[in-house]
Amino acid sequence: MPYIVYNAGMPQATQGGGGLHLPRKIAAAELLLGAIEVAVCVPPLLLCARILPDRWLWAKILVPVLLAAWAASLFRLVDLLRPLTEQLAVLQRGEKVKALNPDVARRALALAPRESALVHFALWTGMALVLAAAVFSTGGRDPLQAAALATLGVISAAGVAAVRLLVLDRILGAVRPILMPQLQTIQAFVTNYRGWFACAALATLGLSHALLALMAYALLRLPELARAAFPLWAVLLAAALFWWRSFVRHAAPLEQYFDATVRARGSKGPARDEPKAVAAFLSAQALPYRLSAWQALAVGLAGAAALTAAWPWPGLDGPAVGRMVVTLVLVAGVVAIYQRIALQEILRPLCRHLGSRHALPPAQVSSPVGLRLKLAMFFVGVWGLGVGFLWLFEQAAPGNAARFAFGVGLALAAGLVLLAIRDVVVPLRALEERSGEMSKGQLARPVPPWGEADELGRLAVIFEEMRRSLRDRLRSTESINVDLEREVRRRTEALEQRNAELRDALDKLRRAQDNLIRSEKLASMGRLVAGIAHEINNPVNAVINSLGPLDEAVKRIAGVVPAGPIAKLAAEASEILAVVQRGAARTKSIVQALHGYARGDETVEREVSLARSVEDTLGLLQHRLRHVQIVKDVDPEARIRGFPGQIDQVLMNLLTNAAQAIGDRGGTIRVSAQCRDARVLLTVSDDGPGIPADVVPRIFDPFFTTKDVGEGSGLGLSIVHGIIERHGGQIDVDSKPGQGTTFTISFPRRDTGPAG
Numbered sequence: 061m062p063y064i065v066y067n068a069g070m071p072q073a074t075q076g077g078g079g080l081h082l083p084r085k086i087a088a089a090e091l092l093l094g095a096i097e098v099a100v101c102v103p104p105l106l107l108c109a110r111i112l113p114d115r116w117l118w119a120k121i122l123v124p125v126l127l128a129a130w131a132a133s134l135f136r137l138v139d140l141l142r143p144l145t146e147q148l149a150v151l152q153r154g155e156k157v158k159a160l161n162p163d164v165a166r167r168a169l170a171l172a173p174r175e176s177a178l179v180h181f182a183l184w185t186g187m188a189l190v191l192a193a194a195v196f197s198t199g200g201r202d203p204l205q206a207a208a209l210a211t212l213g214v215i216s217a218a219g220v221a222a223v224r225l226l227v228l229d230r231i232l233g234a235v236r237p238i239l240m241p242q243l244q245t246i247q248a249f250v251t252n253y254r255g256w257f258a259c260a261a262l263a264t265l266g267l268s269h270a271l272l273a274l275m276a277y278a279l280l281r282l283p284e285l286a287r288a289a290f291p292l293w294a295v296l297l298a299a300a301l302f303w304w305r306s307f308v309r310h311a312a313p314l315e316q317y318f319d320a321t322v323r324a325r326g327s328k329g330p331a332r333d334e335p336k337a338v339a340a341f342l343s344a345q346a347l348p349y350r351l352s353a354w355q356a357l358a359v360g361l362a363g364a365a366a367l368t369a370a371w372p373w374p375g376l377d378g379p380a381v382g383r384m385v386v387t388l389v390l391v392a393g394v395v396a397i398y399q400r401i402a403l404q405e406i407l408r409p410l411c412r413h414l415g416s417r418h419a420l421p422p423a424q425v426s427s428p429v430g431l432r433l434k435l436a437m438f439f440v441g442v443w444g445l446g447v448g449f450l451w452l453f454e455q456a457a458p459g460n461a462a463r464f465a466f467g468v469g470l471a472l473a474a475g476l477v478l479l480a481i482r483d484v485v486v487p488l489r490a491l492e493e494r495s496g497e498m499s500k501g502q503l504a505r506p507v508p509p510w511g512e513a514d515e516l517g518r519l520a521v522i523f524e525e526m527r528r529s530l531r532d533r534l535r536s537t538e539s540i541n542v543d544l545e546r547e548v549r550r551r552t553e554a555l556e557q558r559n560a561e562l563r564d565a566l567d568k569l570r571r572a573q574d575n576l577i578r579s580e581k582l583a584s585m586g587r588l589v590a591g592i593a594h595e596i597n598n599p600v601n602a603v604i605n606s607l608g609p610l611d612e613a614v615k616r617i618a619g620v621v622p623a624g625p626i627a628k629l630a631a632e633a634s635e636i637l638a639v640v641q642r643g644a645a646r647t648k649s650i651v652q653a654l655h656g657y658a659r660g661d662e663t664v665e666r667e668v669s670l671a672r673s674v675e676d677t678l679g680l681l682q683h684r685l686r687h688v689q690i691v692k693d694v695d696p697e698a699r700i701r702g703f704p705g706q707i708d709q710v711l712m713n714l715l716t717n718a719a720q721a722i723g724d725r726g727g728t729i730r731v732s733a734q735c736r737d738a739r740v741l742l743t744v745s746d747d748g749p750g751i752p753a754d755v756v757p758r759i760f761d762p763f764f765t766t767k768d769v770g771e772g773s774g775l776g777l778s779i780v781h782g783i784i785e786r787h788g789g790q791i792d793v794d795s796k797p798g799q800g801t802t803f804t805i806s807f808p809r810r811d812t813g814p815a816g
Contacts, residue, residue, distance in 0.1 A: 082148050085231050086141065090134060093227060097220045099468070100270040101184045104213040108191040108206050122187060133179045140172040144232075147239060165239045173228035181221035188213025212273050219266015222259040226402075229256075249409060250318045256406045257307060261355060264399040265296065268359050268391055274468065275387040275452070295365045299358030306354055313343040314410070337418035338425060344411050345427045345513050348403035356396035363388040383452055390448045394472055397441050401479055408511035415508035415524060422518045422525070431484075431514040438480040445473040487516040491523060503531040596647075604644045611637045668707050670698040670733040670742060677711040678731075684719050691730040698733040698740050700807040702787045710780050714744040714803055717777070721748030721801065740809045745802035751795040759793065 143164055192210035236248070317340035367384055414420065429437070449469030487510035494507045507524040509517040614633045617626065671694045678690060700707070711731075718729045732743040751759065759777050784791045788808050795801035 082141065082231070082235055083145050086137070086228075089227050089231055090137075093220070093224050094130075096223060097180065097184065100216045100220050100267060101187075101213060103270070103274055104209045104216060105187055105191060108188065108195065108209040108213070122190065126183065126187060129179075129183050133176060133183070136179070137172055137176050140168050140175070141232075144168050144235060144239060148235060165236075169232050169236055169239075173225050173232060176228055177221040177225035180224055181217050184217035184220070185214050188217065212269065215266050216270040216273075217266070219263050219268075219270065222263035222266065225259050226256065226263065246322055246413060249413075250322050253314075253406065253410070257351075257403065258304075260399060260402040260406060261300070261303060261351070264355055264395055264402065265300075265359075268395045269362075271394070271468070272359075272363060272387065272391050275391070276384070295362040296358060299354070299361065303351060303354045303358065307347070307351055310343060310347055310350060313339040316340070332417070332419050334418055337414050338420060341411060341414045341418075341420055341425050341513070344407045344414070345425070347407065348400045349428050351403060352396045352400035355399050356392040359395050360388055360392040363391070386448055386452060390445060390469070393441060393444060397437075397476060398472075404511055411511045411513075411517075412508035415521060416506040419525070419528070420521050422521045425513045425518070425521065427513045427517065429514070431516060434483070434514060435480065438476055442473045442476050442480075445469055445476070449473075483510075483512070484516070486510060487520065491516075491520060494523065494527075498527060498530070501534075503527055503534060600644055600647050604641070611641070664703075665701055666704060668700050668702050668704045669696075670694060670700065670707070670740065671696050673704065673707050673711055674731055674733065677708055677715060681712065681715055681719070684716065685729070687724055687726045688719055688722055689726075689728045691728060693730070693732040693734070695734050698735055698742075700740050700787065700809065702807075706783045706786070710783050710805070711742075711744070713777065713780050718744060718746035718748065718801070721746055723748075735809060738809050740807045742805040742807065743802060744805075745800060747800040750797040750799055750801055751793070752797060756793055756795060 188210045191213075192206045195206035233248075313336065317334070317336040320336050321334065363384075367381065367388070427434075446469070449466055452466075452469075490510065491507070494505070497505065507520050507527055509520040509524075511517070513521070611634060614630050614637065617630045674692065674694050678685070678692075715729065715731075722729070727747045730743070730745045732741070734741050781791060784805055784807075790806045792804045792806075793801065794804070
């Protein structure tokens with residue numbers, strides 16, 4: 061029976077690459093199956109051949125035919141499996157191969173076991189029928205016994221064919237997940253498990269009756285019991301119907317589970333808490349015991365019917381009947397034990413699937429027979445077989461047949477010992493392996509039960525619940541850790557961003573502090589300049605006021621002496637006085653502009669003449685505007701209400717920026733002040749390189765500057781913006797790269813109060 065591989069957990073046979081040694085396994089299986097077939101099918105043929113007049117002639121004919129047919133069957137099996145073995149050989153070498161055609165793989169996996177079983181069944185059945193027909197055609201002794209032996213040969217051939225089908229199907233099923241990993245192998249189980257049950261029942265039936273015939277002939281020396289085989293088949297047919305009906309009825313929970321999970325269209329797979337999974341698991345636990353009990357009862361009833369039918373015949377005295385009853389009990393016990401094991405082997409993948417995919421409550425799932433009782437049954441079975449066959453051997457006549465039958469009995473007892481050891485050791489090793497993996501934190505692979513929910517099986521179920529609980533808690537912890545790491549990362553990024561903002565703010569504060577210190581220095585310098593301008597203004601006024609009378613005196617001297625050197629000196633003095641008068645007037649205008657720009661009257665609003673502010677500012681910036689052409693269009697009536705010094709500062713910053721934008725290459729600055737209804741528009745434009753579009757929105761931000769270090773602080777336009785807002789005005793910028801920049805300031809028009 062093939063292992064079924066699920067996503068939840070893969071059997072170790074396929075994980076370790078055990079399916080890659082397919083030719084070796086097929087060869088070993090052929091040797092074992094050949095030995096079983098010879099042991100089971102040859103004795104009825106030999107007994108039938110003894111009835112023939114010339115049995116050696118038939119042996120010379122049939123044995124070569126048998127060997128040739130056997131070899132042909134083996135070659136056919138090898139040919140069917142060649143695509144699989146080639147693919148597996150490439151995989152074993154670690155090479156990359158193309159995907160195998162699913163139809164070819166499916167055909168080989170399905171056809172090879174069935175064809176091999178049918179060929180061998182036809183081979184042994186044909187041999188038995190040919191010998192029976194030879195007995196009838198040649199007039200051999202006792203044709204009725206020949207017919208009975210042929211019938212026994214047919215049922216024995218069916219049994220060994222069923223064994224061959226199960227063995228080969230299991231070997232090939234181990235490589236199915238390797239060759240077709242995309243195949244949902246649970247569907248293969250759902251499709252084939254009924255046929256596997258029928259094969260297991262047929263194998264047990266055929267082998268048990270072959271064993272009965274062997275015991276009857278070898279240990280009891282009653283070959284004529286073969287004549288009693290005819291009433292045996294009627295009992296077997298009735299028992300087979302009851303067996304199948306019991307199987308269908310008690311397998312109903314399995315069918316309900318398959319309908320709900322596997323066969324349902326659009327199903328996303330069975331849920332972990334599927335309620336039908338527990339019922340299916342309990343049914344899988346009880347089916348092997350119930351069906352094996354039916355099979356043992358059927359064998360016992362059939363043997364009793366045959367013994368009853370043979371009772372009037374000579375040779376069946378009391379001791380012989382007693383030995384036959386003991387033989388029936390032993391064979392029925394062997395049937396019960398081995399068929400239970402075979403059916404459990406068939407259902408093991410389903411039990412592992414249910415344990416892997418569903419939460420099975422340990423308190424609800426349990427095997428009908430516990431581990432203690434099962435070991436006791438194994439112990440009793442082994443000792444019963446050993447003692448029973450030993451007693452029969454002592455009671456039988458000595459000979460090779462008796463020794464062979466005794467060896468078969470000991471082999472059956474030894475098989476029970478090995479199976480008992482396997483049922484205890486293999487689950488413990490699996491638990492040990494998974495415990496080691498779980499101790500290392502490997503919680504992905506499930507811990508399904510070995511097959512039977514005895515104490516070891518329930519321990520595996522508890523381990524699986526523990527694994528799931530640990531995995532869920534670990535995932536919860538990992539999720540919490542991930543959330544914590546994400547939160548820490550977010551907080552760290554926010555902290556880094558805040559730190560960067562704080563660093564930027566600190567830099568701005570430092571620059572602001574430096575600029576405030578510079579502003580304070582400038583304010584102090586302004587006050588100093590205002591004081592100096594005031595002090596200079598007095599002597600300048602004295603000079604100007606003295607130049608007029610001095611010029612008149614020189615003119616009077618020139619009038620008194622109209623000619624001569626004195627007149628000439630008077631004319632030169634008059635020209636010098638004119639130059640001094642113009643210079644003094646220029647000095648007076650500069651001093652007045654400085655006094656107006658630096659005066660401390662910013663707490664008192666006054667009427668501001670924009671024409672005067674423009675003239676004063678241009679006078680102060682005359683040295684900065686040497687390479688610039690100034691175009692003025694100022695309305696003398698353009699007046700606003702505000703602080704004259706601050707308006708002068710606005711013009712100073714705008715004109716300075718325009719001059720710096722033009723540079724030494726020369727250009728034109730246009731200054732305009734016009735009245736527009738209730739507004740006064742002041743415009744300062746230049747034909748410089750302009751301001752990039754992405755920079756325009758930021759030019760009024762404090763400390764933003766595009767100038768080189770030492771040329772600007774980034775406060776000029778910010779101060780301009782603040783002064784204009786303080787005066788209730790608005791400032792707009794129109795700048796295009798390569799076409800210059802225009803600043804337009806709109807003030808509310810106010811015509812009251814003294815002019816500043």
